[in-house]
Amino acid sequence: MEWFLIFTIFFVDMTMYVLSKNCTISTATVQYVSACPKDELTWKKAAKTKDCESLANFAVSKGCVNNPSDFVYHCVINHWRNATLEVCAPTRYMQSFCVDFDTELARITENYKANCSLFKPPCPSRYISTDAYKYQNCYDIVKYRTTVTTDVTTKTTTAVTAIHQMPTKDEPFQAYVVLIGAALIVCVVFILAAILVLVFYCRIQKLKKRIHDLSEGSKDGSELKILIDGNLDFENQGGKDDTFQQGIQGDK
Structure with a gap:
């Protein structure tokens, strides 16, 4: 019955993956944008506008983070790689892949279909999620997958990707x-x-x-x-x- 044990372990792992710890507060802060900051200066300006610090203590009370300073601004691609978005979320360390925000898991994750270590210039084998702006090729993936019809800005309150390409609440x-x-x-x-x-x-x-x-x-x-x-x-x-x-x- 060795195959039965293997199946059981696999099923439990899948269940734990789906039910793993997330941060629903982050999902409430998701805002689709036409583009993300291209440097540290514009990143800090966008972060100030987003004002994730006002939710940091609440995030601690909900168990999203242990330290308020870890609940910060991010501008990343979505899990489907067809839109860019701003979100307040706990920081995470990436391993050679582009940063994305998975709305199903409600957290920052690595996008395993976007290996930024192969880009030119490549991303390092380990980097913090708030350094996403340093690897613009991750954002360029969206340009090849969607049609964007708006002026490029670092902040917008409307989604610029075609509606049928945007993730829905039912997804x-x-x-x-x-x-x-x-x-x-x-x-x-x-x-x-x-x-x-x-x-x-x-x-x-x-x-x-x-x-x-x-x-x-x-x-x-x-x-x-x-x-x-x-x-x-x-x-x-x-x-x-x-x-x-x-x-x-x-x-x-």
């Missing part, structure tokens, strides 16, 4: 439904497979018992045949003795 719910559906399908398949194995095992056991019974019956039959044959020989021998005695008496 997180739909993702959970898909994941739960897939998990249920896997469980059903697993249960059916277990039932088939059990039925097959029972049939094998019945077949073994039947063969055993037949074998015992054949053994008993052989012993009976030997006993019957022995009795017949004895009776035949007894008949010969009687005839011999009668012959002797006749001579007398």
Whole structure:
């Protein structure tokens, strides 16, 4: 049953991934923008306008961060790589991938479909999420995936990506439904497979018992045949003795 243990571990890992710690406060601060800051100066100006510091203590009370200074401004790509957004979120360290904000997990994550270490210039193998502006090629990914029709600014209150390309409020719910559906399908398949194995095992056991019974019956039959044959020989021998005695008496 080693494969059953592997399946169980995989299912638990997937469940823990979905239910892992997030910060719903960050989701409430998401604001789509046409572009992100290109340098440290414009980043600080945008951060001042966003004023994430006003929510920092609240984020601590909700368990999003331990230190208020860790709940800060970010301007990153979204998880689908088709929009840029501003958000107040806890800082995280990235490992060779572009920074994104995953609205389903409600947190800053690495986008594994955007390896910035391969860009020119490349990002380092480890960097903090608030340094996202240093790696503009991550933002350029959005330009190749969407059509933007607005002046480039560091701050805007409206989304500039086509509406049908923007993530909707239903997308997180739909993702959970898909994941739960897939998990249920896997469980059903697993249960059916277990039932088939059990039925097959029972049939094998019945077949073994039947063969055993037949074998015992054949053994008993052989012993009976030997006993019957022995009795017949004895009776035949007894008949010969009687005839011999009668012959002797006749001579007398």
